[in-house]
Amino acid sequence: MEAWYMDESSEDQRFPHRLSPNQPVTREQLQHIGVYYWKLNADIYENDPELQKIREERGYSFMDIITIHPDKLPDYGNKVKMFYEEHLHLDDEIRYILDGSSYFDVRDKDDRWIRLAVSKGDLITLPAGIYHRFTVDETNYTKAMRLFVGEPVWKAYNRPADDFDIRKTYVSSLRSS
Numbered sequence: 001m002e003a004w005y006m007d008e009s010s011e012d013q014r015f016p017h018r019l020s021p022n023q024p025v026t027r028e029q030l031q032h033i034g035v036y037y038w039k040l041n042a043d044i045y046e047n048d049p050e051l052q053k054i055r056e057e058r059g060y061s062f063m064d065i066i067t068i069h070p071d072k073l074p075d076y077g078n079k080v081k082m083f084y085e086e087h088l089h090l091d092d093e094i095r096y097i098l099d100g101s102s103y104f105d106v107r108d109k110d111d112r113w114i115r116l117a118v119s120k121g122d123l124i125t126l127p128a129g130i131y132h133r134f135t136v137d138e139t140n141y142t143k144a145m146r147l148f149v150g151e152p153v154w155k156a157y158n159r160p161a162d163d164f165d166i167r168k169t170y171v172s173s174l175r176s177s
């Protein structure tokens with residue numbers, strides 16, 4: 001996993017959008033905004049004790065697999081557009097990249113975009129209430145396990161969603177971190 005602050009250019013969302021010079025973001029900076037990640041061995045995801053341990057400890061009882069590729073995902077173009085709308089969820093977003101690569105963008109405390117480049121073996125969690133978005137990169141391919149505590153709720157609330165309790169809770173967690 002690599003993370004950096006994004007430029008403001010309106011070029012193709014699938015480009016890296018690094019600043020010049022690059023402005024990297026550390027694991028500690030990400031933890032301060034509630035973003036966590038692990039590196040696992042995705043070749044053994046079907047029988048991986050390390051993944052099993054994380055799932056048991058965190059109660060990630062639900063999982064499914066989504067393949068995001070023009071030939072594999074019905075209505076690919078619209079879905080990619082929808083994933084790139086800035087939004088939040090009422091629950092954590094937990095994704096384990098099994099193959100390919102892509103980007104998650106998250107807002108920092110000052111509302112600047114941080115780009116998270118994820119690839120095979122990266123498991124990331126975004127906290128409930130954080131504004132974020134997702135895009136494929138120039139490979140147009142990523143295969144991800146979606147994990148959830150209990151029954152999944154996929155509903156996304158596009159920004160502005162500042163009146164939601166979960167958003168207020170998230171924003172106040174930033175003040176105390």
Ligand SMILES: CSCCC(=O)/C(O)=C/O
Binds near residue numbers: 083144
């Ligand atoms: C890699 S899973 C597709 C993206 C998604 O589910 C989501 O909510 C992005 O924010």
Ligand SMILES: [Fe+2]
Binds near residue numbers: 133
């Ligand atoms: Fe999301």
